[in-house]
Amino acid sequence: MGKRRTNLLLVTSLVSMILVSACSSNNSGGANTAGSNDAGSNSAGTNSASSSNTAEESIDPLGKYDPPIDLTTVRSTLDGTKFPKGDSWDNNTWSRAYEEFLGIKIKNNWNVSNAQFDQKMNVSIVSGDLPDLIPVNAKQLQTLVQGDMIEDMTEVFEKYASPMLKETMAANNGLPKKSASYDGKLMAIPGYVRGNDDVDMIWIREDWRIKLGLPEPKTMDDLVKIILAFANDDPDGNGKKDTYGLNLNKTLWDGYSGLRGWFNGFHAYPYSNESTSMWIKDKDGKLVYGSIQPEMKAALAKLQEIYKAGAIDPQFVVYDGPKSAENEKNEKTGVHFGHFWNIGWPIDPTDKQKNPNMEWKPYPIVSVDDKPAQVAVVQPQSTWFYAVKKGYKHPEALVKMLNLYYEKLYGETSEPSVYHTQIIDGENYGIFPFSPVDGQVPQKNLNAWRLLQDAFKSEDTSNLNPEQKQYYDAYMKYVKDKDVTNWGADRTWGPEGSYSVIANYTDNKLMLTNEFIGAPTPTMAQKGSILMDMEKQMITKIILGESVDSFDTFVENWKASGGDQITKELNDWYAANNQ
């Protein structure tokens, strides 16, 4: 009986423990909501105070909140980001700056890796669990606008935006502002507007090319020769046939080891990912989808040819970007198409430290015939936006934060060595991604490159702003002191750096801009991903050996499965928006 009793005691105490802990967690939840309510009423108080103030004094784009206000947001993080000691996504140079200069205390409700960010954001939108400051892509912005969940920013933007921010949003005939406007109302503020920077170029292992005595690529034939030679002629000189020519990864359209530049060389303009597709004008001025044009066929046939010749690693179908990068970091592949930043990631100074002979050089894309190749600018508008949750008391806080970001990076009082990149104990730390909001003055990098070229020649740095001076110093360290850690500066800003290629594209008008910058049309939203899936399968399979004629079947299927309808909707959109 005694035993029974203890058992009973045990059971009841267990149960009560569970109940109690459930209750206590309830309590703490209640306490939390109460706390946030308090914060809400607090900020309501400050708001009324500040609004009564603003009635009298002029509006300061960088005015400080006193007492400080709270702002919650969520962060898309980059795996493998290095932080200066003690810093994190939640506490870093930028979060401290916003608090110090603007009196805005930022709290990250959650941080997830950029690969999962869109999904996590989708879930947050669905469940209505939104932070005050919401970073979103175009499709999510559309959803938020439909659901009337965000603040209209038109007025606060006009009132609070600094001249630099206004100028940026008015660039490209006001494209940035247009892309975030619904029925003439500015519903969000676009982030980075750097469409013209994100174009493909050909990155080639220059030391291999010279070793094998191959000419610089001027035509598609030259390039194909280089690709085949890198696979067959033992460029690394180890006596084994263990190298490939062209590096690809399974997503096909990435800014690293993708295929856009290849297709552009054949005057074909495919590109389709989850959020954007590439639309060009045909000779009658109608919008047509790039991936179904006949120029695709020759490009696919040539790809298949070099694949059959063993110049592409067959495993590209299972490799994502970082995995395919291993091929180049292990010096097994020597050509890829990609953006200007490929020299910072995945190729970086550690590779050159391992093999000092290594040299990568970016080239403009090459044409298959005598017509010059135009490179596709897929996203001339920003790919992401910052919106403010409906009901947040200080929508202008977002504008102020952007003002500060622009000021500290590009303004007269800019301090790039603090806010862009810090060098601590000889190691480079990129600081700029730590800010929850970002942006860039138009053509900033290209202008920097041009000024730098003059400065390199004259060694006169008086024309350079602090950020440009930083690039100048890094370049000089590499050239004069042979400091390998600044290799990237030479490959980006140097005379043959990646911006020389972009300057070339810009000067010779070799860019073809996507005609479609709106939000997805109804059929696109519904059927877009099926079509995208079909397209990806078609391209992958043809590279791996399926008959090139299956491209024609794909075009038929694409049209029948909703493509024709999308084309019609897009032309209607175009007619309505481009009078």
Next chain:
Amino acid sequence: MRTRNKIPDWGLHLMILPGLVMIVLFSYLPMAGLSIGFQNFIPTKGLFGSDWIGFDNFEYVFTMPDTTTVIRNTIIIAVLKMIAGLIVPIIVALLLNEVVKAVYKRVIQTIIYLPHFLSWIILSGILIDVLSPSNGIVNQFLSIFGVKPIFFLGTPEWFRPSLIVSDVWKEFGFSTIVYLAALTSINPALYEAAEMDGAGRWKQTWHITLPGMAPIVILLATLSLGNILNAGFDQVFNLYSPVVYETGDIIDTYVYRLGLINFQFGIATAVGLFKSVVSFILISASYFLAYRFANYRIF
């Protein structure tokens, strides 16, 4: 006496309460969300603001171009995984049971149990390297016998076997432990009696061990039937590519690609509901069969 007995019963029943609350909260209440499957669900309008569209979502899913391939793949992969996942652990458990030294037994048990704790996202990275046709260890081993490199993850014919073998490798340790536990519950007197009657090791296994394990085998087989439409999203998603869609694309990955990316929650819910209904029918059927032919009941 009677009243005294009642108190502990009541106490024990109370212990179920937290579990019941959990089930109601996390399993039954969310079922209201199934209505999304019959709606043109717009997230920001919510469950009550979206329009009802009847069976349109189901119709849409079943008329999609690859639906039949995808369902076929799902069933084939799931069934093969179930069969392999049933047989391999039984054999390993029987073999382990014959190992005399307890140390070896435990070490082996632990080692084969280990991959169970790794997630597919990690294992896929490892498998891509291990199965690589250029420098993967598997192909290097095969090349000793003069076999040409096989691209396991990039050839439609090899993709399914790769899935099944890697899945069994990951999970068989867990089931083995369950079967080993079942083995220990067999009365040793039976073996002694059999030995007296002159039965050898093989006969003992056949006539005592296997029948002794039968209930647990039937139980696990029955439960696994409910997974007939779950061919393993994590695994397939991390290993597949457009080249192997024809043999490797399953319902979950297909819906993920076509639905979730584009806010198509109605479609995703419709598929989920379809899968649940099929699983429910199969579990009921197998339960009935188990009762009918093996006279085994779970409840």
